[in-house]
Amino acid sequence: MQVRRLIAGTLVPLAVTAGLVGCNSGDSAKVDPTGVVSIQIAEPQHLLPSNTNDASGIQVLSALYAGLVSYDQSFKPVPDTAQSIESSADHRVWTIKLKDGYTFHNGEKVRADNYINAWNYAAYGPNAQNNGYFFSRIQGFGETQLGPDPDGADGPEKPAPPKAKTMSGLKKIDDLTFQVTLSEPFTEFETVIGYSAFYPLPDAAFTAPGVINEDFEAAPIGNGAFQMNGKWEHDAKVEVAKYDGYPGTKPKVGGVEFRIYLQPSAAYADVLSDNLDVIPQIPTESIVTAPDDLGDRFQRSSASQFQFLAFPTFETEFSKPEVRKAISMAIDRDEIVRSVFKGSQQSARSFVSPVVAGYRENTCGEACEFDPGKAKALYEQNDGPKKLNLAYNSDGPHKDWIDATCNQLNANLGVECVATPEPKIADLLTKVEEKQDVGIFRLGWTMDYPSMESYLGPLYTTKGSSNYYGFSNADFDRLVSEGAAAKTPEESIAKYQDAENILAQQLPVIPLRFAQNNYGFSTRVQNVVVDLFSRIDLSQIEVLG
Amino acid sequence: MARYIIRRLLQMVVTFVGATFVVYALMFANQNDPIQALAGDRPVSDNVRQVLTEQYHLNDPFLVQYGYYMRGLLTGDFGKTLTGRPIGDVMSDAWPNTIKLALLALFFATLFGIAAGLVAGLRRGSVFDNTTLALTLVVVGLPIIVLAPIAQLVFGVKLGWFPTTAGARPSLYGLILPALVLGAASTATILRLTRASVAENVRADYVRTARAKGLSARRVVAVHVLRNSMIPVITLIGVDLGTLMAGAIITEGVFNIPGVGSKLLLGIQTEDGPLVVGFVSVLVVVFLVTNLLVDLLYAVLDPRIRYE
Numbered sequence: 025m026q027v028r029r030l031i032a033g034t035l036v037p038l039a040v041t042a043g044l045v046g047c048n049s050g051d052s053a054k055v056d057p058t059g060v061v062s063i064q065i066a067e068p069q070h071l072l073p074s075n076t077n078d079a080s081g082i083q084v085l086s087a088l089y090a091g092l093v094s095y096d097q098s099f100k101p102v103p104d105t106a107q108s109i110e111s112s113a114d115h116r117v118w119t120i121k122l123k124d125g126y127t128f129h130n131g132e133k134v135r136a137d138n139y140i141n142a143w144n145y146a147a148y149g150p151n152a153q154n155n156g157y158f159f160s161r162i163q164g165f166g167e168t169q170l171g172p173d174p175d176g177a178d179g180p181e182k183p184a185p186p187k188a189k190t191m192s193g194l195k196k197i198d199d200l201t202f203q204v205t206l207s208e209p210f211t212e213f214e215t216v217i218g219y220s221a222f223y224p225l226p227d228a229a230f231t232a233p234g235v236i237n238e239d240f241e242a243a244p245i246g247n248g249a250f251q252m253n254g255k256w257e258h259d260a261k262v263e264v265a266k267y268d269g270y271p272g273t274k275p276k277v278g279g280v281e282f283r284i285y286l287q288p289s290a291a292y293a294d295v296l297s298d299n300l301d302v303i304p305q306i307p308t309e310s311i312v313t314a315p316d317d318l319g320d321r322f323q324r325s326s327a328s329q330f331q332f333l334a335f336p337t338f339e340t341e342f343s344k345p346e347v348r349k350a351i352s353m354a355i356d357r358d359e360i361v362r363s364v365f366k367g368s369q370q371s372a373r374s375f376v377s378p379v380v381a382g383y384r385e386n387t388c389g390e391a392c393e394f395d396p397g398k399a400k401a402l403y404e405q406n407d408g409p410k411k412l413n414l415a416y417n418s419d420g421p422h423k424d425w426i427d428a429t430c431n432q433l434n435a436n437l438g439v440e441c442v443a444t445p446e447p448k449i450a451d452l453l454t455k456v457e458e459k460q461d462v463g464i465f466r467l468g469w470t471m472d473y474p475s476m477e478s479y480l481g482p483l484y485t486t487k488g489s490s491n492y493y494g495f496s497n498a499d500f501d502r503l504v505s506e507g508a509a510a511k512t513p514e515e516s517i518a519k520y521q522d523a524e525n526i527l528a529q530q531l532p533v534i535p536l537r538f539a540q541n542n543y544g545f546s547t548r549v550q551n552v553v554v555d556l557f558s559r560i561d562l563s564q565i566e567v568l569g
Numbered sequence: 570m571a572r573y574i575i576r577r578l579l580q581m582v583v584t585f586v587g588a589t590f591v592v593y594a595l596m597f598a599n600q601n602d603p604i605q606a607l608a609g610d611r612p613v614s615d616n617v618r619q620v621l622t623e624q625y626h627l628n629d630p631f632l633v634q635y636g637y638y639m640r641g642l643l644t645g646d647f648g649k650t651l652t653g654r655p656i657g658d659v660m661s662d663a664w665p666n667t668i669k670l671a672l673l674a675l676f677f678a679t680l681f682g683i684a685a686g687l688v689a690g691l692r693r694g695s696v697f698d699n700t701t702l703a704l705t706l707v708v709v710g711l712p713i714i715v716l717a718p719i720a721q722l723v724f725g726v727k728l729g730w731f732p733t734t735a736g737a738r739p740s741l742y743g744l745i746l747p748a749l750v751l752g753a754a755s756t757a758t759i760l761r762l763t764r765a766s767v768a769e770n771v772r773a774d775y776v777r778t779a780r781a782k783g784l785s786a787r788r789v790v791a792v793h794v795l796r797n798s799m800i801p802v803i804t805l806i807g808v809d810l811g812t813l814m815a816g817a818i819i820t821e822g823v824f825n826i827p828g829v830g831s832k833l834l835l836g837i838q839t840e841d842g843p844l845v846v847g848f849v850s851v852l853v854v855v856f857l858v859t860n861l862l863v864d865l866l867y868a869v870l871d872p873r874i875r876y877e
Binding site for chain 2: 157283
């Protein structure tokens with residue numbers, strides 16, 4: 025449940041990848057261009073771009089579809105199936121021109137309408153698409169949503185129907201060009217549209233305008249390098265084969281079998297016995313033995329998920345930043361990463377993950393350095409509470425590290441720390457949303473698109489959708505909105521970095537860890553690279569003959 | 570006899586309806602926020618929540634929800650999972666795997682358990698008896714969560730005798746190792762029970778009589794001792810079948826066999842009432858039918874038992 029929309033590739037992994045590409049080029053004689061590679065996934069929840077937000081579904085869609093932009097090694101967007109993406113001076117009106125020559129797997133030419141129809145379908149409220157909110161920056165999005173429910177979601181009365189079926193901000197210019205008008209300027213809009221929610225849909229997907237064919241998900245038709253080979257066999261596999269009509273970068277394999285596993289431990293056993301080629305995330309219990317089991321075939325790269333402890337800053341006992349800083353300094357992040365996570369995650373000392381442009385190491389500064397002596401002195405100086413509660417959800421793998429953190433706080437601050445489980449994440453979110461007193465609580469965050477804004481906006485702005493800690497700082501809000509409307513992406517990043525500096529002083533949350541992709545592969549394959557969205561890069565992987 | 574069976578079948582209908590009601594009520598009581606449970610850590614937009622709540626009748630009172638469910642059930646419609654897949658399809662994928670796995674496990678358990686138990690019971694105190702005692706203690710003491718990965722590592726990964734995982738469309742060969750693992754605990758209990766039962770019956774009066782009549786040792790053991798020793802064992806086997814079907818969550822996970830156990834677990838985690846009730850209803854029928862068969866077998870094994 026943790027791993028969603030992830031992003032990969034940092035210092036170490038990129039270096040490793042570059043090295044691999046280098047030394048493997050000599051072996052290319054043995055590569056079998058018709059070989060089929062098998063990759064582990066879990067049963068996807070959906071296989072429709074607008075509704076898929078689980079890691080497994082996204083991995084499959086990445087084979088079937090190609091995005092408007094892809095990302096370079098510094099996580100900046102570059103046009104992929106788009107010829108050009110240009111914006112007006114104020115970054116409100118974006119003109120997207122498509123490359124000619126792309127076709128869907130059923131032969132349909134990819135046109136501007138395919139994007140407009142797909143995006144309108146995704147946004148339209150009554151369709152209840154999981155990724156609908158991605159389109160909220162587009163003008164007219166509000167009119168396509170359901171009205172507020174007069175008596176709440178549980179009441180019998182129905183919400184008012186939407187005022188419009190389509191977003192007024194989407195306009196077709198010609199067959200290969202369309203214009204997107206945003207309701208507010210957003211300099212980094214190009215970064216957003218690389219996500220799988222923005223893939224186009226062929227006419228064949230619709231039975232009538234705005235109505236998706238019920239059987240479409242069983243065998244989605246895309247514009248990508250691979251096409252479906254048979255149907256989605258639930259709980260068993262999804263098979264795709266190379267699509268010859270794809271004009272982009274040709275894949276080096278003949279096809280991919282996405283094999284569905286109930287548990288990653290079973291997939292790991294299959295990789296060990298060469299029954300499966302790639303496992304994207306080796307389970308923690310096998311991490312310790314993985315270097316011995318797999319040798320060079322075990323690799324790591326950074327992912328976008330960010331784990332942190334959040335303070336209810338509206339409670340008087342946590343209202344002082346010094347108290348929060350003392351608690352942060354009393355936690356030995358590296359020790360927990362080592363002993364609980366066996367190195368499968370990395371310590372976090374910044375508020376955005378290493379996989380977005382603008383990431384800086386250690387922005388948290390002194391506050392994230394482990395210094396029990398200073399921490400205790402600071403804590404006592406500022407009358408920190410004698411008793412601390414750490415709330416977590418027990419339906420995720422959090423008990424061990426929360427207990428370890430609590431023990432450290434006990435020992436280093438001389439307080440009485442109690443770990444309090446909530447049965448499910450929903451319980452925890454409901455309680456913190458209603459501002460019930462649960463004490464300090466854990467949360468995780470996975471970015472929606474590779475931008476600092478995807479962390480700073482929703483988590484810490486006053487109106488942020490996931491700001492559960494009552495943090496409100498006028499300067500911070502101003503910097504984030506200035507960043508969104510800056511002249512160039514570089515200026516945006518500068519503003520965001522200033523905003524991040526405020527977080528480091530105020531510490532509404534304390535950063536703990538960033539996730540990693542700990543992936544492994546069989547002896548049958550090479551050039552296994554995890555791409556920006558934590559997906560196995562299907563354009564690079566090779567099967568040995 | 571026929572009247573007895575008909576009476577039992579009628580009782581089954583009542584039990585079935587009662588069981589689905591109770592399970593549905595339990596799932597309803599446990600239901601907190603299925604939409605959030607499905608979405609995990611990620612916030613759910615109000616819009617998605619509103620539409621799904623209406624679609625799955627999550628805002629209706631318990632009896633109304635149950636009414637919708639029973640109405641569907643009577644027309645053969647099990648409803649849809651929260652991701653929109655027909656539950657009927659989920660069941661027709663999962664049940665064959667589980668039935669194959671459970672029957673194979675039970676077959677191995679019965680075969681090895683009764684054979685070894687018989688030998689151990691006839692030769693009490695022998696080396697064989699003591700060895701099986703020690704072995705069964707080890708097997709019963711090892712939880713399946715330890716046994717299954719070890720078996721997979723040793724016989725699948727290291728020795729390569731069996732496929733490491735069986736997959737969604739398992740072959741008979743692929744199912745042998747999971748079935749042995751799943752049936753291990755049952756093998757041990759069947760063995761101990763058979764041994765105790767045989768050991769007791771060997772000293773019974775009718776066995777001495779049979780011997781005195783001059784019957785061959787083989788006939789005494791097969792017809793007199795074993796047959797009379799089977800009554801408690803058959804009861805155990807009947808109960809085990811249901812347990813093996815519902816309780817294979819760990820084995821299914823380790824050997825990647827998507828079956829009833831894993832679907833039940835998923836249904837409970839995502840608070841998906843219709844999914845859980847669908848599977849449990851069928852499980853209830855399985856339990857009821859095996860119990861009836863066990864009861865009828867009593868009469869076959871022991872002619873003194875009569876049903877009217």
